Amino acid sequence: MGGIVKTSSELSPEQPExxxxxxxxxxxxxxALFYGPPGLDRAAIHASLFAAVDQVDRQMSNWNPDSDLCRLNAAPAHAWLAVPAELAQVLATGLRISLQSDGAFEMGVGDLVARWGFGPAQRQPTTTGMAPPPAVFTPATTALEVDLGRLRVRKHAPLALDLCGIAKGYxxxxxxHCLDGWGIDRYLVGIDGEMRARGTKPDGAPWAVALEKPTYGTREVAGVMELEDMAIATSGDYRHWVDVDGTRYGHTMDPxxxxxLSNGLAAVTVLSSTCMLADAWATALMVLGPVEGVALARQRGMDAxxxxxxxxxxxxxxxxxxxLAQPA
Structure with missing residues (x-):
């Protein structure tokens, strides 16, 4: 489950720790970095944080064959399948963003992701080293039906879902929400580069989040974003890729x-009210590219x-x- 570090042990009872x-x-x-009164039950908070993310992993992982998502992917078409509330919410949100982005955000790319070597098998795209040809698949907006009221879903066609563009943000x-439940109102939480902040530090300063420079094979800081009651997520081509015959292919698929993708974008960072929305919209704008993506971000009044x-x-x-804060 990881460790815990308390960095201040001599603060007065009136000061947050x-x-x-x-x-x-x-x-x-x-x-999870947060401020609260001295003497909080750190072990209990830690256990609840782990339980929160472990629940998401157990429900939405393509890498765990026993996950609810894998169970859904293996289910026959046309049969209703009961799913947990959390998975139903993510699927419904994913379908909505897919419609709002004209299909740029697409959850039904599981088979395509696997063919390019980014799935659990992590195999080379083909045995010959040649890049796989373009694949045709049924989009999730056509093939998937989500019944939030009854917490059930069904597929109208074979469908391999991949939630890597939204589950981490969720x-x-x-x-x-876990820290909210403990009455903690000053925090910065994250999974890898996806982050969400509430409030400020005790001195009133916002939370500082480093933006990574989109360079292959190295990790450099390109700048800093300050957050207060906001979430941030980035989609990019520089973390996960495969080389096929001397050509580099990133892990984000163009439905x-x-x-x-091959549209010249290295990364898109989005700010939103929730990290789930920031995560999914960063993927959608990345897919749309530097022209259509910018146009949609402007149309929707986004920060990107x-x-x-x-x-x-x-x-x-x-x-x-x-x-536009600066010329394109």
């Missing part, structure tokens, strides 16, 4: 093309940062409340 918790989940780590929201590969350099376009 800084706590830091972390552990393993979803193939990476979760973190897990961050579960961490936040319209049936293959990995687009990083475009420009030769050997990078070019940024910042959207704040739907307005």
């Amino acid at each position: 800084r706590y830091s918790l972390n552990g393993e989940t979803m193939g990476t780590r979760y973190t 897990g961050v929201d579960k961490l936040a 319209a093309q049936g293959r990995p 940062l687009f990083v475009l590969r420009d030769g050997d350099g990078l070019r940024e376009t910042l959207i704040l409340a739907g307005e």
Whole structure:
């Protein structure tokens, strides 16, 4: 479950104490940094944080063959299947964002992800080393029906769902709700690079989150984003990729093309009220690209940062409340 570090032991009872918790989940780590009164039951809080993200992992992982998502993927078409409330909520949200993004956010790419070597098998795209041809599949908006009232779903066609573009963000929201339940109102929680903040630090300063420079094979800080009562998520081409015949392919799939993205974008960062929304919209805008993505972000009044590969350099376009903050 990970460890805990208490960084201040000599504060007066009137001063909030800084706590830091972390552990393993979803193939990476979760973190929770928060301020509260001295003497909080750190072990109990830690256990509840782990339980929150472990629940998401057990329900929505493609890597766990016993997960509810894998059970849904294996279920026959046309039969209703009972699912947990959390999974039903994520699926319904994913379908809504898919419609709002004209299919750019797509959960039904599980088979496509596997064909390119990004699934649990982590195999090479093909045995010959040639890139797989474009694949045609039925989108989740057509093939999946979610009944939130009865907590059940059914497929109208064979469908392999992949929730990597939304589940991690939802897990961050579960961490936040966990701390809310403990009456903690100053925190920064995250899973890998997806983060959510509430309130400020005791001195009134916002929470500072580093933005990673989208470079292959190294981890560099490109800048810092300050958060207060906000969530942040980034989709990019620089963390997970495969090389096929000298060409690098990122892990984000283009549903319209049936293959990995190739639109020049290196990364898209989105701010939103929840990390689930930030996560899914970062993926959708990444897929839409530097023209259509920017246009939709402006139309929807979003806060988003687009990083475009420009030769050997990078070019940024910042959207704040739907307005260009600098020339594209």
